[in-house]
Structures are given as structure tokens and as C-alpha cells.
Amino acid sequence: MRTLMLASAVAVMALSQAAFAQNQASNTQAASQPSANSGQTPPAAQQIQQDLKKAGFTDVKVVAE
Amino acid sequence: MTAATHVYGQAVEKLFDLGKADRIFGIESDLTSASPGSLAYARQFAAARRPTETGGRMSRVYAIESTPTLLGAKADHRLAMRPDEIVAALRCLAGLLGAGPGEWTQAENAHAAWLKAAADDLNQNKGRALLHAGREQAVEVHVLTDVINHSLGAHGSTINLIAPIEAMPGSKQQSISELAADMASGKVDTLIIIGPNPVYDAPPELDFAARLRGVPFSVSLARYDDETEVACKWRVPASHEYESWSDARAFDGTVTILQPQARPLYGGHSGHEILAVLLGDSSPDSYKLLRDFWQQRAQEENRGDFDDFWHKALQVGIVADTAASPQSLTPKADTITQLQGTSAAAKPALQALFRADEGNWDGRYANNPWLLEMPRAFTRLTWDNAALIAPGTARRLGLKTGDVVEIAFAKAKLKAPVYVLPGQAADCVTLPLGWGRTVSGLASGAGFNAYAARGADTAWADGITSLTRTGETFRLATTQDQDRVLGRDLVLEGELDQFNSDPGKIVPPKKTESLYPPFQYPDRAWAMSIDLDSCIGCQACVVACQAENNVPIVGKDQVLAGRAMHWLRIDRYYSGSADTPDIAFEPMPCMHCEQAPCEVVCPVHATVHDHEGLNLMVYNRCVGTRFCSNNCPYKVRRFNFYGYANENDRPAESWNPEVTVRDRGVMEKCTYCIQRIRTTQIDAAKGDRKIGDGEVRTACQQSCPTQAIVFGDRNDRDSAVAKRKASPIDYVLLDELNTRPRTSYTALIRNRNPAIKNSET
Numbered sequence: 001m002r003t004l005m006l007a008s009a010v011a012v013m014a015l016s017q018a019a020f021a022q023n024q025a026s027n028t029q030a031a032s033q034p035s036a037n038s039g040q041t042p043p044a045a046q047q048i049q050q051d052l053k054k055a056g057f058t059d060v061k062v063v064a065e
Numbered sequence: 066m067t068a069a070t071h072v073y074g075q076a077v078e079k080l081f082d083l084g085k086a087d088r089i090f091g092i093e094s095d096l097t098s099a100s101p102g103s104l105a106y107a108r109q110f111a112a113a114r115r116p117t118e119t120g121g122r123m124s125r126v127y128a129i130e131s132t133p134t135l136l137g138a139k140a141d142h143r144l145a146m147r148p149d150e151i152v153a154a155l156r157c158l159a160g161l162l163g164a165g166p167g168e169w170t171q172a173e174n175a176h177a178a179w180l181k182a183a184a185d186d187l188n189q190n191k192g193r194a195l196l197h198a199g200r201e202q203a204v205e206v207h208v209l210t211d212v213i214n215h216s217l218g219a220h221g222s223t224i225n226l227i228a229p230i231e232a233m234p235g236s237k238q239q240s241i242s243e244l245a246a247d248m249a250s251g252k253v254d255t256l257i258i259i260g261p262n263p264v265y266d267a268p269p270e271l272d273f274a275a276r277l278r279g280v281p282f283s284v285s286l287a288r289y290d291d292e293t294e295v296a297c298k299w300r301v302p303a304s305h306e307y308e309s310w311s312d313a314r315a316f317d318g319t320v321t322i323l324q325p326q327a328r329p330l331y332g333g334h335s336g337h338e339i340l341a342v343l344l345g346d347s348s349p350d351s352y353k354l355l356r357d358f359w360q361q362r363a364q365e366e367n368r369g370d371f372d373d374f375w376h377k378a379l380q381v382g383i384v385a386d387t388a389a390s391p392q393s394l395t396p397k398a399d400t401i402t403q404l405q406g407t408s409a410a411a412k413p414a415l416q417a418l419f420r421a422d423e424g425n426w427d428g429r430y431a432n433n434p435w436l437l438e439m440p441r442a443f444t445r446l447t448w449d450n451a452a453l454i455a456p457g458t459a460r461r462l463g464l465k466t467g468d469v470v471e472i473a474f475a476k477a478k479l480k481a482p483v484y485v486l487p488g489q490a491a492d493c494v495t496l497p498l499g500w501g502r503t504v505s506g507l508a509s510g511a512g513f514n515a516y517a518a519r520g521a522d523t524a525w526a527d528g529i530t531s532l533t534r535t536g537e538t539f540r541l542a543t544t545q546d547q548d549r550v551l552g553r554d555l556v557l558e559g560e561l562d563q564f565n566s567d568p569g570k571i572v573p574p575k576k577t578e579s580l581y582p583p584f585q586y587p588d589r590a591w592a593m594s595i596d597l598d599s600c601i602g603c604q605a606c607v608v609a610c611q612a613e614n615n616v617p618i619v620g621k622d623q624v625l626a627g628r629a630m631h632w633l634r635i636d637r638y639y640s641g642s643a644d645t646p647d648i649a650f651e652p653m654p655c656m657h658c659e660q661a662p663c664e665v666v667c668p669v670h671a672t673v674h675d676h677e678g679l680n681l682m683v684y685n686r687c688v689g690t691r692f693c694s695n696n697c698p699y700k701v702r703r704f705n706f707y708g709y710a711n712e713n714d715r716p717a718e719s720w721n722p723e724v725t726v727r728d729r730g731v732m733e734k735c736t737y738c739i740q741r742i743r744t745t746q747i748d749a750a751k752g753d754r755k756i757g758d759g760e761v762r763t764a765c766q767q768s769c770p771t772q773a774i775v776f777g778d779r780n781d782r783d784s785a786v787a788k789r790k791a792s793p794i795d796y797v798l799l800d801e802l803n804t805r806p807r808t809s810y811t812a813l814i815r816n817r818n819p820a821i822k823n824s825e826t
Contacts, residue, residue, distance in 0.1 A: 044232035048340065055344045061247070063240045064233035065261040 067234075068207030071403070072396045073226070076234045080225040080317055080391075081195060083109035086124055088187050088194035090158075091137060092151060092206055093130035095199045097601055099421065101230070102316030104770045111599035111771030114139075116814055117792045121565045123598075125816045127183050129154055131490040132418055132453060133443050134199065135601045138488075138648040141816050142183070144176055145455070145490040145645055148203065148526050149412050155209040158184055164216035165209070165401055182820035187217055195223040201420060201525035205404060215396050227389035230314050238268070238521050245271035248280055256283045257343070259336045260303070264292040265428055265502065265514075268521040269477060286339050289432045292504045304333030310351040311335060312359075318389030322355070322378050330716075359384075413528030415458075417472065418495045419519050422450060423604070425499030428516075431508035434618040434713075435608050438629065442602040442650070443637060444484050445545035447629070448621035450512040451484035453495035456643040459485045462532065469537040472496075473530045477518040482539035487643045494529060511621075542624040544634065555798050556597065556638050556649045558813035568793035571812050575800060583805075584659065589677045589756075590807070591737055592779035593763070594789035595652050597813040599773035600635070602650035607633050609768030610654075613738060615724045617709035630703045632735040633765055649813055652774065654765065655680060655701045655735035656798065656806030663693035663702065671732070678807055679742075682733060689730040698799050699806075702734045737776065738763040758784040779807070 045062040052060045069077045081096065083089065083106050094100075097107040114123045128140035129151055137143050146154065157174050159165030161184035174180065187194045194217045198210040214224055233240075241263060247253050256277065267273040277283055277296045285297040294300045308330065311323040341349035359378075360371050368374045378384045421427055424436035431437070438447045452472065454464060464470065468483045472494065481496065489495065501514025520527065559571030610616065610633045619628055633654045639646035657680045663672050664680065671686035672693050694702040708729040720726060723740040727733050742761050749756045758777050766774040777786035789795065794812035797805070 051340075051344055057343070059252075061244070062233070063244045065237055065241050065263055065267075 068204045068211060071204065071208050072211040072400050073394045074397055075394075076229045077226045077392065077394065078229050078231070078234075078316075078389075080227055080389075081106055081109075081197065082223050082225070083124070083195075084113055085193060086113070086195045086223045088190045089124055089126045089136075090183065090187065090194070090196040091126065091128040091130070091134070091140065092155065092196065092198040092202055092210060093132065093134055094128065094136045094197040095134060096136055096197045097139075098135040098423075098603060100197075100200070105316070107601055107603070107770040108772065110136075110139075111596075111601070111773065114598050114814075114816075115596060115811075116561060116564055116598075117596075117789070117794065117811060121561070123561060123814065123816050125186065125818060127186075130199075131493045132420060132495040133486070133488040133648070135442060135603060138442070138650065139601060142179070142818060142821055143488075143645060143647075144179060145488055146176070147412070147416060147490050147493055148418070150176075150490075152203065152205055152209075154180055155206055155213070158187075159209050159213050159216075159401075161185075162188060162213055162216050164213045165404075179821055182818055185820065186818055190217075192218040192222045195219045201418070203526075208400060208404060212396055212400055220395075221391070221393070225391035226394050227318060227391060230316060230318050230389065238524055241267055241273075242271060242521055245273055245276055248276035251279075254281045256280045256297075257339065258283070258285045258287075258293060258297065259339060260286065262287070262291045262293045262428065264296050266498070266516045268519060268524075269517055270520060284339075286334065286336060288333065289506065290504050292502070295504050301339065302331055302333040304329045304335050308333060309335035309337075310355045311337060312355060314387075315383075318387060320384040320387040321382055322359075322384065324379060330718075414492065415529040415532055416493050417474070417518070417527050417529050418493055419498055419515055419523075419525050419527070420495055422497040422499035425497075425508070428499040428502060428505075431499060431502045431505045431511075434507050435611055437507060437511065438618050438620075438624065439604050439608055440544045440629075440631075440634070442604060442635070443486060443488070443648075445543045445637065446484065447542045447544065447624050448511055449482070449539075449541055450497040450500040450515070451541055452481040453484050453486040453489055453497075455489035455491050455493065456485055456487055458489075458491050458493075459483065462534075464534065467538045467541055469535045469539050471531075471533050471535055472518070473532070474518050474520075474523075474527055475530060476520060479513055479515070479518050480535060481513045481515075482541055484541060484543075487639050487646045488648065491644070494532070540625060542621045544624065544629055545637070547627045547629070553799060555636070556651055556813060557794070557796055557810075558597070558649065558815060559794070561814055561816040564794065564814050571814075572794045572796045575796070577805075579660075579803060584674075586676065586678050586780065588780070590779040591657070591677050591679055591742065591761075592777065592786050592790065592807040592809070593654070593657075593737065593766075594775045594786050594795065594809050594811065596773045596775075596789070596811040597649065597651060598811065599769075599771040600650045600652055601771055601773075602635055602637065603770065604635060605768045605770060606652060606765035606774065607631055607635060609764040610735070613721055613724070613764035614736070615710065615720050615726050616703075616733075617705075617713050617727075619707075619709050623706070623709075626706075628704070628706050630705075630709065630733075632701070632703065632733070634701075647815075651810070652765070653699060653701055654808060655737075656699050656804065656808045657735075657737060658804035658806050660803060660805050662696040662698060662802075662804060666692040666696045668692070679737060679739060680734075681739070682736065684725055684727055684731050684733070687731045689732065691732065693732055698802055698804065702732055705729050705731050705733065 048062050049060045097103055097110050116123045126140040128137035128143040129146055130137045131148055156169040157180050160167055160169030196210045196214050198206050264274045274296045283297040284299040285294040286301045286303045287294045288303040307326040309325050314320055335351050337351050337354050338349040341354055363371050363374050423441050424439045425431045440447055464483045466485045470483055471480050496515035498515050500512025502508045557572055563570055616630050616632055619630055636651045636653055638649040641647045661680050669686045669688055671683050673681050675681055691704055705727055710726045745756055745761045763776045766776050775785045775789050777784040779787050790809055792811055795809050797809045
């Protein structure tokens, strides 16, 4: 599996399921937050991206079908 | 651009309160059938349409749609129209309500009078009305719907706007197209696929399978063999939601912690575990991952002692205070002016509509035999999909049900059998998705794959360039023509004002004459009541009954032979014209007749009555004469022509251990879930107490999202079932036969708008 970690480009395709549910109480996705349509990735997908980058992946893209 | 961005400048989702909505206008709406929150909405919807329980009030529903929906079937006024006509109708409605320019009302519209009457009605119910458009509708339809809702004062009353719940809102088509382009250009060297099946359902022009094969390292996490898994380099078995710890958000944002019911039966892994592996955890544990996450989150939110928080969340099932807060947003000022510059798209002679299948959905449930054999609400089709065509269009094209046609599009074509469907819009051909799987066990080869003709830019509708008969025919396994009880008035219905003034005209007084004294049931008298106003035809009760009572799957050939085994079926009735009929659903379980015609003809006393009024089957006595089935006027008995249960290839754990699995040559039928009755009786006896009302719930009752089915002790005057049966519009089927059924029905009430002519409804 460590080979995976060394991969230079990873595209992760996830369904609508987030890694972990976002909690509205501390929600980073409130009305004032950027939406997908404003060109920024919403928090759940962003979190996956950030975590994977921290783990050594580069150029990570999360795609929802 | 999505409709929400167009109207509000940001992504939003909507929460509906159908309990507050006196007027509902559905635009091919899936609000009570498939949208997020549909179960809650269905319950609210039904509760507001039971005049027997609401003091003679009920909501009024309008529907315009190209293909029948469950909400449309319950509409008091319904129009079938093409997608381009829907846009025109909404523009007219917006103009009439002052939400759009007045010139929109000037355009010629065949339904102008209908729309005017509906608009007046909506206007008179400001703050108590709502419009809802199905997800397949064009962006303009959603924009118009939002604007009209705002003008009706729906926001803040019947509709609340909230931040998106979906993890990745926005265009899915765009994201998968970008991925396909990246794969084609060699940018992707590792692809991890967690759940979806793009090789099957991605637009054909993306050529996903070939591009996926070109990715050096690809992994698919899937529960079953599927087309994508086969094309990947590596496969990982996925665990079921009942097999792993996880969390999720409901349609209103509420977080729930998902607890496994069993260890993974087939060594599956969850998506969390796979992601954890990618992050360097070589032996991830989904429970630990979840708990650690929430420990951190609870600390950030100052939720106090974590163990208390965690155990409470598990016990209650939800994390407190996580529902989304309503937002106060108003449509942008230029919303309508942007639409004014646009013109309606060219109108193709024939149009294809791509719609998710009621059972298989997008194909993900195609491995579930219960859903494959579940009769669809309108067509009653099992084991296949078909091209749904309106009666008038079929006549014009010289088509009948079972004819195979070739449907050509600009870039693709497919062959499909025709099903002539009343209520379908003229010149529209609905192609249900989710069929035509090639790697999916039982579903392999069943139906045709409509995805093969579904382009990235034509996800929900596309113009048909030609539709030609091939000369071939195909046998469709529909249950509609089986168990027919023709020429008898089984669905009683009336108008709301009739109900309020003289319900006796809807349900004539009952006849209880008999030469013989009635049998007394001094202790308990189990009975069922089914509210036809509440039944939305969703089929949940049919599948629940099948799961609870070990009802076997018989396969397409046996369905064709009239041997489907469902103990409970939902009959679908049309009245009025074939093009715009009124639709009614009527669940049909065993009636448990007090004077049961089945019992007196059984030569071996295999079907008998008990002291509480249950019509029992003693399987060991049954010798399979089928006299009982022949003599049943309701056609609710099922015979095991073969050893269906033994032939069903399923693990022992999947059978309900409380219910006998029937063998070949044995008659069977609804038992009112006698295993549940007996369990409750034993528990009550142990506790030396009486059985409380609602303590025994049949599987159909338990699964019904609208509480259409109520079961209990008729002798208990305070029971829910006794109260329903006391309604002036309670009736039994075929009362004239004097079978005295324990199952009775509440008549269907429609709340028509007097301003709309009946001929147009």
C-alpha cells in the first residue's frame, strides 16, 4: 500500500458520502461560506484533499458522480 | 449554473413543510417518492389529506408532468404535458401571480384556463402554498419555481432555505466529464473509486471504460461485481452500511451515527477504512476512526464530557443540535430579466425522458431480487423496463405494448419494448434508467440500458430523431392483468364537499344481513384499516411484507404465468380519459373475512378461523387443491407451483426465523403477520398485562411512510383501527358478498377546485 502513497497524482472518486459528516453547529458551510458554484471546493471534499496531500499525495482531485 | 446560484447567488437546499401547505403545485415532483426527505414529506403530505382526522380539511394538489409521478397520482388536478409545455405553463403561472412579466400570460396556452384557476387558488393561499419541481426539470423550471414560491410567501412558512447538505453540491456531469478528460490526457495515474459505477452510467461519449483501462493503477471499492470493478486493476469488497460504523447527515442536516448490525459477512471494508489506508493507517478500524473524529469535534464544540455525548448520540440515534438553520434569502433582482432574454428550445417531434427506475434507481439496486420483482407503481412491470408511451402517441405510431422499437438519437440508438402508459404526456417517451446491466448477477441482461443513449448534455431529456418498429415483440412481465377483479366497484371515492355534507353518498350504508347469527369474538378481534387517501403507491409495504414473511422470488417466467407470490399487492386504477386519467392505488392483502369463502371449500381444513378472527393457513395440512384461491373473491392467495423458496439462492441468515418457509404445493397468503401477534401475546402473558394499542404492528403498517395502514384490536373502541373503522367513509370490498372482511378501507377523497372543469382534470 505504501506504493500508493508515493503516487504523484491521485484522483479519488467518491459518491455523495463525505469522509465524515460535517457538523452544522460548527459548520464551515454556513450561508456566508463559499459554495461549490463559487469555484471553491466545499469542506468535506476539501478535507479529503488536504488529508491526502498531507499523506504525500500530490495533485489530488475529488470527483462526485 | 444551477438554479439556486441563478436565483440566490449561492447553493442552497430547501426544506418543505407539507403540513402547512394547503396548496401544493408539483412540477413532475418527486417530493413524496424520491427526493431527500421524501419519507418525512410523504408522512406530512398524507396527514394533511385525511379529512376524517383533520376536521374535514385537506390540502389541494395540482400537478403538471411529462411522465406520471407518485405525487401526480395523488393530485386533485393533473395535466400531462411535454417539457417545453411545462416551461410555458410556469411562465404563464408566474405572470398570473405577478412573479413574472404580464406578457407571459399573453402567450397562447392550451391550458390557460386551468392555469388561471390554479393561480387564483394559489394566490388566495399565500403563505400556505408551495411549488416543487423534480430534479429532472430544466434550470429555468427551477428558477421559475423559486421565484413563484417567493411571490407566494412560501419562504419562511412552507419552505425553508438551508445551506447545502450534500458533500459536493454542483454539477456531477461536469465533474465526471473533467475526470474523463484528465484520464484521456494521461494526467491520472491512480484512480480510487469508492462506490459509484461510472463504466455503466457515465455518458457514453466519455468512453469511461476504455479510459479507465488506461489508468496505470485503479481500485474499485464495490459491494457487488459491477461493470466498473471489472474494468479496474484492483477490486476491494465494500461493506454494507449495516456492517460498519459511519455517520451521515439527513436531509435537514441532522447528523446520525450509523451503528453496524453485524460484522462484515464477506470481509468488506468501508470507504472510511480505504481512505484511512491511503492516509497511512495500515489497519484501520472504522469505529475508532469515527469515535476519534467525534471526540475532536465534541471538544471543539464544547459539548462537555465526551463519553456522555457519545453514548447519548448512540442511544438517541442523532447528534443533538445539528439540523441546519433556515436562511433568509431573496431572489436576485435580475432573476426574471435574465430569463426574459431566453427563448424556448426547438420542439422535437418526439422526446425521450431519462428517469431513474422506481426499484433499481440508477442501477445500484439491480442486484436486489425483491426490487427486480417489485411491480412498478404505474406499469406493474417486473424484471424489465420499457419505453413508456402515451396512448394517443402509441395510436398515432401504430404501437402497442410489447412492440419492440428502435429509438434513434443524434449520437446513439437503442432498442426497447413499448409499454403504453395512460397519463404519459403526448410525444414523450420515458426510458427508465438502471436496467440493462451486464455484470450484476440476477439483473444481468434484464431490460435495456438507457444510459447508452444518455449524453452528458442531455441527462434528463433528449430529442428523438426517429422511432421505428422493428417488427419484433417482447413479453413484458406485468402483473396488471393478473388477479383481476373486474366489473366491481372496489375503489370508492368522492369530493371533499360531499364528505363534509353527506358522506353517505360516498359510502352507502353497510348491509349486514345474514341467515346465521354472527360468530362472537369477545376477547380480541384483529382488524386492519387502509386509508386510500394516504396510500401513495410507493410499494414499501409490498417489499416489507416480502422480507418479513419469507415470500419467495419466482422469476420472470413465473410472473408471466401469473404466479407472483406477493402476499400484498397494490392495485392501480384509472378513471376518466386515458390521456389524463385520475389515478388511485389500493393495497390488497388478505381481507381475513369473518365468513371466508376460502375456508368452506378446503377439503382438509388447511385454512381455518381462529377465535380472534384470523383467517389462518395450516401449511402442513394443505394438499394444494387451490380451491381456496379459486373461491377467494379478492384474489389474494398464492400457490407454490414450484419449490420457489428452496430455489432462491440466498444465505440462511436472510430468512426470517419466525416465519415458516413454505414448500412446493402449498397455498399461502397474508397472515396479518401472525408471528408478531403471537410474540406480543406471549410477552403480554409473561407480564400479566393486556396488549396495548399499537403494540402489534404488521410489517406493511410499519413500513408505510404515510400511515395508510392501521392494525389493531377492533373490540378496543379506543384503538386507532376502531376509530378509523368508525369513519362514515369506511367500507369493505365486495360488501354484497357478505364475507365480512376484517380489512376495510377509507374512501378516497379528492379536493377539486370548482373553477376547473372536470373534463380538464
